[in-house]
Amino acid sequence: MALLTVTDLRTTFHTRNGVYRAVDGVSFSVERGETLGIVGESGSGKSVTCYSIMGLVPQPPGRIEGGSAMFDGVDLLRCSPRQARSVRGKRISMIFQDPMTSLNPYLRISEQVIEPLLIHERISRKEALGRALAMMEAVGINDAARRIRFYPHEFSGGMRQRVMIAMALVTRPELLIADEPTTALDVTVQAQILDLIRREQRELGMAVMFVTHDLGVVAGLCDRVQVMYGGRIMETGDTLTLFRSPLHPYTRALQRSVPGLQPKGEELFTIPGSPPDPSKPAAGCGFAPRCAFAADACTKARPELELAAPGHAHACVRARAGEISVGA
Amino acid sequence: MADNILELRDVKTHFALHTGFLVKRRAGAVRAVDGVSLAVREGEVLGLVGESGCGKSTLARTILQLVPATGGSVLLSGRNLGTASRAELQACRGDLQMIFQDPYASLNPRMTVFAALAEPLRVHRICPPSEVRGRVHALMETVGLSPRLARKYPHEFSGGQRQRIAIARALALRPKVIVADEPVSALDVSIQAQILNLLSRLCREMNLTLIFIAHDLSVVRHISDRVAVMYLGKIVELGPAEEVIDRPRHPYTRALVSAIPVADPEVERGRQRIVLAGDPPSPIDPPAGCAFHPRCPHAVDRCRQAVPPLVPSGPGREAACVRLGEI
Ligand SMILES: Nc1ncnc2c1ncn2[C@@H]1O[C@H](COP(=O)(O)OP(=O)(O)OP(=O)(O)O)[C@@H](O)[C@H]1O
Ligand SMILES: Nc1ncnc2c1ncn2[C@@H]1O[C@H](COP(=O)(O)OP(=O)(O)OP(=O)(O)O)[C@@H](O)[C@H]1O
Ligand SMILES: [Mg+2]
Ligand SMILES: [Mg+2]
Numbered sequence: 164m165a166l167l168t169v170t171d172l173r174t175t176f177h178t179r180n181g182v183y184r185a186v187d188g189v190s191f192s193v194e195r196g197e198t199l200g201i202v203g204e205s206g207s208g209k210s211v212t213c214y215s216i217m218g219l220v221p222q223p224p225g226r227i228e229g230g231s232a233m234f235d236g237v238d239l240l241r242c243s244p245r246q247a248r249s250v251r252g253k254r255i256s257m258i259f260q261d262p263m264t265s266l267n268p269y270l271r272i273s274e275q276v277i278e279p280l281l282i283h284e285r286i287s288r289k290e291a292l293g294r295a296l297a298m299m300e301a302v303g304i305n306d307a308a309r310r311i312r313f314y315p316h317e318f319s320g321g322m323r324q325r326v327m328i329a330m331a332l333v334t335r336p337e338l339l340i341a342d343e344p345t346t347a348l349d350v351t352v353q354a355q356i357l358d359l360i361r362r363e364q365r366e367l368g369m370a371v372m373f374v375t376h377d378l379g380v381v382a383g384l385c386d387r388v389q390v391m392y393g394g395r396i397m398e399t400g401d402t403l404t405l406f407r408s409p410l411h412p413y414t415r416a417l418q419r420s421v422p423g424l425q426p427k428g429e430e431l432f433t434i435p436g437s438p439p440d441p442s443k444p445a446a447g448c449g450f451a452p453r454c455a456f457a458a459d460a461c462t463k464a465r466p467e468l469e470l471a472a473p474g475h476a477h478a479c480v481r482a483r484a485g486e487i488s489v490g491a
Numbered sequence: 492m493a494d495n496i497l498e499l500r501d502v503k504t505h506f507a508l509h510t511g512f513l514v515k516r517r518a519g520a521v522r523a524v525d526g527v528s529l530a531v532r533e534g535e536v537l538g539l540v541g542e543s544g545c546g547k548s549t550l551a552r553t554i555l556q557l558v559p560a561t562g563g564s565v566l567l568s569g570r571n572l573g574t575a576s577r578a579e580l581q582a583c584r585g586d587l588q589m590i591f592q593d594p595y596a597s598l599n600p601r602m603t604v605f606a607a608l609a610e611p612l613r614v615h616r617i618c619p620p621s622e623v624r625g626r627v628h629a630l631m632e633t634v635g636l637s638p639r640l641a642r643k644y645p646h647e648f649s650g651g652q653r654q655r656i657a658i659a660r661a662l663a664l665r666p667k668v669i670v671a672d673e674p675v676s677a678l679d680v681s682i683q684a685q686i687l688n689l690l691s692r693l694c695r696e697m698n699l700t701l702i703f704i705a706h707d708l709s710v711v712r713h714i715s716d717r718v719a720v721m722y723l724g725k726i727v728e729l730g731p732a733e734e735v736i737d738r739p740r741h742p743y744t745r746a747l748v749s750a751i752p753v754a755d756p757e758v759e760r761g762r763q764r765i766v767l768a769g770d771p772p773s774p775i776d777p778p779a780g781c782a783f784h785p786r787c788p789h790a791v792d793r794c795r796q797a798v799p800p801l802v803p804s805g806p807g808r809e810a811a812c813v814r815l816g817e818i
Contacts, residue, residue, distance in 0.1 A: 349542040354749075358766055378680075383753075383760075420684045434681035
């Protein structure tokens with residue numbers, strides 16, 4: 164059985180300008196020990212998906228309209244606060260793009276890294292400090308014994324990211340949700356952090372949900388990928404298959420936009436138009452207005468995510484009917 | 492060969508550091524740009540890459556005279572901008588323009604697109620008042636915006652469209668050189684490609700010279716003719732973009748290139764990565780000798796002794812490493 168199973172998750176934001184359907188019927192699962200990549204452009208609902216699972220959607224204006232998120236028999240969207248606390252922050256941890264989202268600028272790092280241990284495990288302060296120190300060393304912070312007494316501002320961006328990872332891993336979670344933890348970092352530091360996540364994942368056998376908009380990061384890190392657009396999943400499959408033989412036009416368009424893969428001197432491939440407005444949901448496929456393959460059928464009904472082969476699903480009616488082949 | 496439109500001669504931009512609350516004492520300096528020499532040819536696209544804090548933005552602002560150089564000189568079409576008179580500077584103001592990463596911050600939220608584009612035309616008396624309207628519409632069309640949108644405000648546009656407005660504003664004065672500081676870093680890939688295509692086309696059609704700053708090497712490789720790699724205030728490698736990125740010579744460039752994720756799982760799985768230890772050191776107290784030596788896998792004693800100069804490392808190429816022949 165999967166570690167986490169999300170079914171038909173729908174999260175909205177009620178604002179003065181209307182109702183934003185940030186996540187609009189998303190279903191997926193994460194197996195023990197695997198790395199699932201979530202890619203998509205800005206505003207496609209990647210973060211809101213994670214926040215919904217972690218109970219971090221600000222309510223109001225946010226509202227979980229429906230769906231479930233089953234983690235080891237517990238529905239995280241509906242369980243009691245006590246049940247939720249026993250899972251979130253202990254068995255599931257999350258890291259963010261900006262480490263200061265999870266670090267308190269006024270507290271020494273030591274206090275912050277031991278906090279989840281003191282909350283979730285019956286151990287002494289001394290024992291907790293020992294575990295925290297070991298974790299800081301494991302994430303590659305030199306001179307950890309001294310630096311654990313530092314405040315967050317005394318660390319560089321890359322080091323703060325490591326501290327946040329240490330904090331997230333200190334309870335040995337079964338699932339790590341990482342929301343663009345390397346997007347703001349230099350490629351050299353990104354390589355260090357990705358190495359670190361890979362290594363810790365092996366050691367702890369934990370599953371990782373890794374959110375990014377960088378297809379390169381997905382290619383190097385993830386076992387499976389799920390492509391989001393306008394609050395929906397467009398395609399999902401194992402990484403190799405999805406990159407080699409994408410079936411959804413959006414996946415292919417995203418892939419073709421990466422400048423590194425295009426011959427120099429030629430015009431770069433572009434997707435015309437701009438991303439959809441989440442307050443005006445389309446009747447049909449959200450990508451249809453920008454899709455080179457769109458036909459009448461695409462604007463009539465909303466396509467569902469359906470299996471095309473074992474482990475490979477997509478939500479394109481034309482690909483399913485065998486009318487188009489997006490190629491790779 | 493085309494002439495050099497922009498020339499940097501040993502440019503240094505240091506920021507003084509002060510300690511003390513009431514009595515300020517000089518306590519060293521941030522050597523943000525520390526001896527950059529570079530000749531940019533007319534009509535070329537020069538990419539400038541390097542890690543955060545290496546001095547890219549400071550170099551850009553120094554070229555534009557937005558911060559004063561503390562050493563060396565910047566020459567535009569042979570004229571030294573540091574020693575030029577106010578009138579001379581005014582005369583060539585329009586020749587140099589800048590585009591920023593965040594177009595929202597560089598556009599006045601209370602000005603419509605029309606006002607934002609008409610302002611420089613009027614202030615600099617580029618055309619008679621009766622022609623302003625036509626010029627604004629032409630500028631909008633040049634950057635792929637419909638003139639019908641002229642009465643809208645910046646917040647009514649998407650990030651990519653706002654970057655188009657910023658580009659149109661930079662073009663209004665018919666500059667010779669544009670310095671673009673991370674103009675696509677905040678945009679999604681699909682929008683990023685649109686802006687890159689636009690910049691490439693404008694350079695070709697208007698014979699613009701472009702200095703393009705980015706930290707994404709694949710973007711730089713695509714748009715640039717040549718690329719300069721910066722580390723801690725200095726250029727460590729320079730040459731044709733494809734050459735430098737496909738066959739880097741300097742150990743730092745090699746590490747940088749090897750850290751770029753490639754959007755191909757098979758390539759990624761078979762890849763040997765040079766993972767650099769540690770963060771870039773501080774420009775306040777840079778390491779002696781080659782600033783990269785503490786992180787360099789090839790460093791030897793010699794590297795700690797003197798700052799290596801840029802030396803020829805291939806056709807049209809230069810690199811600043813004393814061990815080029817040995818590694
Ligand atoms: N607090 C909020 N109030 C109103 N709308 C919100 C809020 N948070 C998110 N949204 C909306 O939800 C949609 C999805 O946002 P989300 O942050 O999940 O996107 P994302 O895929 O993570 O994008 P990015 O790559 O920019 O991080 C967006 O349209 C956004 O405007
Ligand atoms: N006004 C200033 N006063 C003091 N130090 C400064 C000032 N402006 C920049 N610096 C320092 O100069 C160095 C170079 O900064 P700069 O912004 O040029 O780097 P960059 O290469 O553009 O980095 P990024 O990729 O993060 O934009 C940094 O160490 C920065 O902290
Ligand atoms: Mg997000
Ligand atoms: Mg900068």
